[in-house]
Amino acid sequence: MKNYARFIKLILPHGGIFAMAVLCMILSTLFSASPLGLIIPLVDKVITGKQVVIPAGVNSPLILTEVVRRINELPPLRLLNVLTIMVVLLFLLKGLFEFLQTYLMSNVSQKVIRDVKNMIYRKLQDFSMDFYDRNPTGKLMSRITYDAAVIRDAIGSGLADTFYQPIQLIFYAGLLVMVKVYFGIPWNLIVVSLILFPLVLYPVVKIGKKLRKISRSSQEKIGDINNMLLETISGAKLVKSFGMEDYEWERFRGHNQAFYKLNMKSVKRMKIVSPLTECMGVVCVAAILWMAGKSIISGELSAGVFTAFLAAIFSMMKPVKKLSNVYGINQQALAATERIFRLMDEPVSIEEKEDAAGLSSFEKGITFEGVSFRYDKEKVLSDIDLTINKGEIVALVGPSGGGKSTLVNLIPRFYDPVQGSVHIDGIDLRDISLRSLRGKIGLVTQETLLFNDSVRVNISYGHRDIDEDQLVRVAKAANAHRFIKDFPEGYDTVIGERGLRISGGQRQRIAIARAVYKNPPILILDEATSQLDTESEKLVQEAINNLIKGRTVIIIAHRLSTIKHADKIVVIDKGRIVDSGSHEELLGRSPLYEKLYQMQFSDK
Numbered sequence: 001m002k003n004y005a006r007f008i009k010l011i012l013p014h015g016g017i018f019a020m021a022v023l024c025m026i027l028s029t030l031f032s033a034s035p036l037g038l039i040i041p042l043v044d045k046v047i048t049g050k051q052v053v054i055p056a057g058v059n060s061p062l063i064l065t066e067v068v069r070r071i072n073e074l075p076p077l078r079l080l081n082v083l084t085i086m087v088v089l090l091f092l093l094k095g096l097f098e099f100l101q102t103y104l105m106s107n108v109s110q111k112v113i114r115d116v117k118n119m120i121y122r123k124l125q126d127f128s129m130d131f132y133d134r135n136p137t138g139k140l141m142s143r144i145t146y147d148a149a150v151i152r153d154a155i156g157s158g159l160a161d162t163f164y165q166p167i168q169l170i171f172y173a174g175l176l177v178m179v180k181v182y183f184g185i186p187w188n189l190i191v192v193s194l195i196l197f198p199l200v201l202y203p204v205v206k207i208g209k210k211l212r213k214i215s216r217s218s219q220e221k222i223g224d225i226n227n228m229l230l231e232t233i234s235g236a237k238l239v240k241s242f243g244m245e246d247y248e249w250e251r252f253r254g255h256n257q258a259f260y261k262l263n264m265k266s267v268k269r270m271k272i273v274s275p276l277t278e279c280m281g282v283v284c285v286a287a288i289l290w291m292a293g294k295s296i297i298s299g300e301l302s303a304g305v306f307t308a309f310l311a312a313i314f315s316m317m318k319p320v321k322k323l324s325n326v327y328g329i330n331q332q333a334l335a336a337t338e339r340i341f342r343l344m345d346e347p348v349s350i351e352e353k354e355d356a357a358g359l360s361s362f363e364k365g366i367t368f369e370g371v372s373f374r375y376d377k378e379k380v381l382s383d384i385d386l387t388i389n390k391g392e393i394v395a396l397v398g399p400s401g402g403g404k405s406t407l408v409n410l411i412p413r414f415y416d417p418v419q420g421s422v423h424i425d426g427i428d429l430r431d432i433s434l435r436s437l438r439g440k441i442g443l444v445t446q447e448t449l450l451f452n453d454s455v456r457v458n459i460s461y462g463h464r465d466i467d468e469d470q471l472v473r474v475a476k477a478a479n480a481h482r483f484i485k486d487f488p489e490g491y492d493t494v495i496g497e498r499g500l501r502i503s504g505g506q507r508q509r510i511a512i513a514r515a516v517y518k519n520p521p522i523l524i525l526d527e528a529t530s531q532l533d534t535e536s537e538k539l540v541q542e543a544i545n546n547l548i549k550g551r552t553v554i555i556i557a558h559r560l561s562t563i564k565h566a567d568k569i570v571v572i573d574k575g576r577i578v579d580s581g582s583h584e585e586l587l588g589r590s591p592l593y594e595k596l597y598q599m600q601f602s603d604k
C-alpha cells in the first residue's frame with residue numbers, strides 16, 4: 001500500500017485535470033444510465049399498450065408520480081417519438097463526456113510519465129560512479145523506458161477504470177434500488193444479487209497477486225535484454241572479430257524466450273480473468289432471471305419493470321468485468337513502481353554538504369593524507385600520502401590494477417576515500433561544492449566519450465555560449481583544426497554515436513580540445529595515448545604538450561617515454577606508493593620502475 005500511495009501522489013500535481021476527468025466520468029455515466037429508465041415506458045406503454053403503474057402502498061416522490069402520469073397521458077406513437085429523441089440525445093451527451101474523460105486521463109498519464117522520466121533521469125545524474133559500477137546500463141535504461149511505460153498504461157487505463165467503473169456500478173446499483181423501491185421488485189432478487197456478485201471478484205484478487213510477481217520478474221528480464229543489446233550493439237566490432245555472432249544470437253534468444261514465457265504467463269492470467277468473471281456473472285444473471293421470470297408469470301412484476309431491472313443487472317456486468325482487468329494492470333504497475341521507487345530511494349554516496357563552499361581559485365596544491373579506498377570488499381588503495389604542488393607535472397606509473405586510475409578519480413570526487421582525506425589548497429574536498437571543484441579539473445582518458453552531435457558542441461561541451469574564435473584556437477592547439485576543416489560540414493559535422501565515424505586519434509584530439517576549451521587549472525590525463533598508433537600518438541602528444549602548459553598536471557602513463565620530463569614520478573604497486581622521484585632518480589633506486597622501463601626499452 002505504501003508504494004501505491006506514492007504512485008497516487010505522482011498524480012497530485014495534475015489534480016485539476018484529474019478532477020475534471022472524474023467529473024466527466026460522472027456525467028458520462030449519468031447519461032449512460034439514464035436511458036435504462038426509459039425502458040419501462042417503452043415496454044409497458046409503447047410495446048404492450050399498458051399503463052405504467054407504481055405499485056399500491058409505495059410512497060413515491062411527487063416528481064416520479066407526475067412523470068408517470070404524463071407518460072400515461074401520451075399516445076403511444078407520440079411517446080415513442082419522445083423516447084427516441086431522448087435516447088439519441090442522451091447517448092450523444094454520453095459519447096461527448098466519455099471522450100472528454102478519456103482525453104483528460106490520457107493527458108494526466110502522459111504528464112505523469114513525463115514527470116517520472118524527468119525524476120528518474122535527474123536521480124541518475126545525481127548518482128556517484130560507484131552506483132554505475134554496480135548497475136548495468138541496460139537495466140537502468142529499462143527503468144526510464146519499460147517501467148515508466150507500464151505506469152503510463154496503469155494511469156491511462158487502469159487508474160481511469162479504477163474510478164470510472166465504480167462510478168458506473170454505483171449509478172447502476174442506484175437505478176436498481178430505485179426500480180426495487182418504486183416499482184415493487186421483490187427483495188429476494190436484490191438479496192441474491194448482493195450475495196452472488198461479490199463472488200465474481202474472488203478469482204480476480206487471487207490471480208492479481210500472481211500477476212504482480214510475474215510482472216516483477218518480467219521487468220527484470222527486460223532489463224537483462226536491454227543490457228545485452230547495449231553491450232552487443234556497442235561492441236559489434238568485437239563480436240565480429242571473435243566470430244561470436246552465433247553465440248550472442250543464442251544468448252539473446254535465451255533471454256528473449258524467457259521473457260516470452262513470462263509474458264505468456266501474464267497474458268494467460270490476464271485473459272482468463274475476463275471470461276471467468278463473465279461466466280460467473282452469467283450464472284448470477286441466470287439465477288436472477290429465473291426468479292424474476294416466476295414473478296412476471298405470477299403477475300407480481302410488469303414486463304417493463306423487469307426489463308429495466310435486467311438491463312441494470314447486465315449493465316453492471318461491464319464495470320465488474322473491467323474492474324477484473326484493472327486489478328491485473330494495477331498489480332503490474334505496482335511491480336514497476338516498486339523498482340522505480342527503489343531506484344529513487346537509493347542513497348547517493350557522494351553528497352554535497354549544505355554549507356559547501358565554492359572553490360574560487362587554485363593557489364597551492366593537492367594533498368592526499370592517509371587515503372585508503374576499496375570497491376565493496378576489495379581494497380584498492382592503502383595509506384596514500386602524496387602532495388602535488390601547483391604547476392607541477394606529476395606522473396603515476398606502475399603495473400595494471402595497481403590503483404592509479406582510482407587515485408586520480410578521488411580528485412574530482414567521483415569517489416570518496418574510505419579512510420583519510422584529499423585536500424585542495426588545504427580544504428577537504430568534502431567541504432567544497434562539486435560544481436566548483438569539477439570546474440577546476442579537466443579530464444582526458446583513454447576511453448574517449450564523444451556525443452552524437454556536432455564537433456562544435458563536443459568541443460564546447462559544458463558551455464552554452466560558444467566563442468568561435470576560442471573554439472578554433474583550442475582546436476589548433478589540439479592539432480584538430482586541420483582535419484575538422486576537411487569534414488563535409490566542418491565544425492558542424494555530426495560525428496556519430498560515441499564518435500565512431502572518426503578515427504581514434506581524431507577522437508582523442510577533439511577530447512583534448514574539449515579540455516583546452518574548458519581551460520582548467522588542474523588537468524588529469526589517464527593513459528590518453530595508450531590506444532593510438534604511432535602517427536596518431538605523435539600528434540596527440542604534441543596536443544598534450546600544448547595543453548599542459550601553465551597547468552597542474554597528473555598523468556597516468558603506460559608509455560614511460562611520455563613522462564620522462566615530469567617534475568615527479570610516483571610509482572604505485574598494489575595500492576601503495578612504493579617510490580617517487582625524477583626519472584633519473586628512480587632508474588637508480590627503484591627496482592619496479594627500472595623493470596617497467598627495461599620492459600619498454602630493452603630492444604631499443
